[in-house]
Amino acid sequence: MDSATVRAKHTEFLFPCVANYYEEPVVLTRGAGSRVEDADGREYLDFFGGILTVSLGHCHPHVVETVHRQMQALGHTSTLYPTERAVTVAERLARLTPGRLKKSFFTNSGTEADETAILLAKLYTGSQEIIALRHGYSGRSLLALGLTGHAPWRLLPTQVPGIKHALSPYCYRCPLGLEYPACGVKCAQDIEELIRTETTGRPAAFLAEPVQGVGGFITPPPEYFQIAVGIVRKYGGVFICDEVQTGFGRTGGKWFGIEHWGVEPEIMTMAKGIANGMPVGATIAWPEVADSLRGSSLSTFGGNPVAMAAVDATLDVMERENVPQRAAERGARLRGHLEAMKEKYRFVGDVRGMGLMQAIELVEDRKTKEPAQGKTLRLMEATKRQGLLIGKGGLYGNVLRIAPPMLISEGDIDEGARLLDRALGEINADD
Numbered sequence: 001m002d003s004a005t006v007r008a009k010h011t012e013f014l015f016p017c018v019a020n021y022y023e024e025p026v027v028l029t030r031g032a033g034s035r036v037e038d039a040d041g042r043e044y045l046d047f048f049g050g051i052l053t054v055s056l057g058h059c060h061p062h063v064v065e066t067v068h069r070q071m072q073a074l075g076h077t078s079t080l081y082p083t084e085r086a087v088t089v090a091e092r093l094a095r096l097t098p099g100r101l102k103k104s105f106f107t108n109s110g111t112e113a114d115e116t117a118i119l120l121a122k123l124y125t126g127s128q129e130i131i132a133l134r135h136g137y138s139g140r141s142l143l144a145l146g147l148t149g150h151a152p153w154r155l156l157p158t159q160v161p162g163i164k165h166a167l168s169p170y171c172y173r174c175p176l177g178l179e180y181p182a183c184g185v186k187c188a189q190d191i192e193e194l195i196r197t198e199t200t201g202r203p204a205a206f207l208a209e210p211v212q213g214v215g216g217f218i219t220p221p222p223e224y225f226q227i228a229v230g231i232v233r234k235y236g237g238v239f240i241c242d243e244v245q246t247g248f249g250r251t252g253g254k255w256f257g258i259e260h261w262g263v264e265p266e267i268m269t270m271a272k273g274i275a276n277g278m279p280v281g282a283t284i285a286w287p288e289v290a291d292s293l294r295g296s297s298l299s300t301f302g303g304n305p306v307a308m309a310a311v312d313a314t315l316d317v318m319e320r321e322n323v324p325q326r327a328a329e330r331g332a333r334l335r336g337h338l339e340a341m342k343e344k345y346r347f348v349g350d351v352r353g354m355g356l357m358q359a360i361e362l363v364e365d366r367k368t369k370e371p372a373q374g375k376t377l378r379l380m381e382a383t384k385r386q387g388l389l390i391g392k393g394g395l396y397g398n399v400l401r402i403a404p405p406m407l408i409s410e411g412d413i414d415e416g417a418r419l420l421d422r423a424l425g426e427i428n429a430d431d
């Protein structure tokens, strides 16, 4: 099928909410490493990795081969039978995750991982209320929509009662109009007021992403999680750390994003990059927390041997190649290029992120910080013309999200930055 036919059938046979990037969406057919090719034979450098999911690079040979072998040996068992693959992966996750996180529950997506975490927190604490964050994203189930702090993704009023949204630690657009560090991280301190005024005073959990992904790679200040989690624990709640985007080395130097803040969550959720593109969600918890989920609950496909083989193989490569270190080094190089672009273009308002999770926020004016939505759309088209795939995000649709596969070479980082600079230059010349 050619690109035009695929696009036409997509419009005719898929739900319209399955929205694509670009006026004329790119129909991808092949990938290898950091490069992908479309149905018309055009090559692109992939700086978004299927939304931070192709963590090692497209079609990594070790993952492909391991999955292939597993599929030939045994494709599915359901959770009614223990498998070597599932216990091996669970043991590996217990080893890699921080603190006392030990027992895992496997599902097929980040949404389900977060659902499981909330269920677990409620059962463990006996409390019902959840503190989530404005600008956060948790997925597309009715519960996850309620946890999500973005009107465009909400679709329905919150269906599950008891969810309260705390202020986002969005320093570039501080919700309190303050400046870090003079602010004293008031956004985190305000959680105490939120608990005392908006809840029964007994929250079950605080759910947060270390870096808010869909929110536009919003990176909280260094003290944020110590303060926020400290308050929630004081009132009896646990901390659910959503590492769906930030996990597995993405933030550079550590396996999990939250390790940069020195806080050990009781529950952690993972998906996306865990299996280099195979659909896997995981919820890991302290043993006594996990042990509170004793009733009947299963996921037919959760822990499927083929999916677990993909995780196992992805972790083999990540450990062998020291992916967290790689992400730190390549991320620093990328960040250097982006900072230079901020110097060069007035409409680059902010550069932020960690490791290989970097964003630039586009504004009409650096003083007013008016979000440059139209420019962002034009920039997306310009990057496509340059042969570069990047992501877009943020509540105002004005944040470019850059998160290439973590085995990317230095040369490809430089090449992608050059293409992005050219695209920014095109937009600059238009204005």
Ligand SMILES: Cc1ncc(COP(=O)(O)O)c(C=O)c1O
Pocket (backbone or CB within 6 Å): 108, 109, 110, 111, 112, 114, 137, 138, 139, 140, 209, 213, 214, 242, 243, 244, 245, 271, 272
């Ligand atoms: C932080 C975070 N949590 C949860 C989810 C939901 O994951 P999924 O789309 O796999 O259900 C996402 C997806 O983007 C996410 O970014």
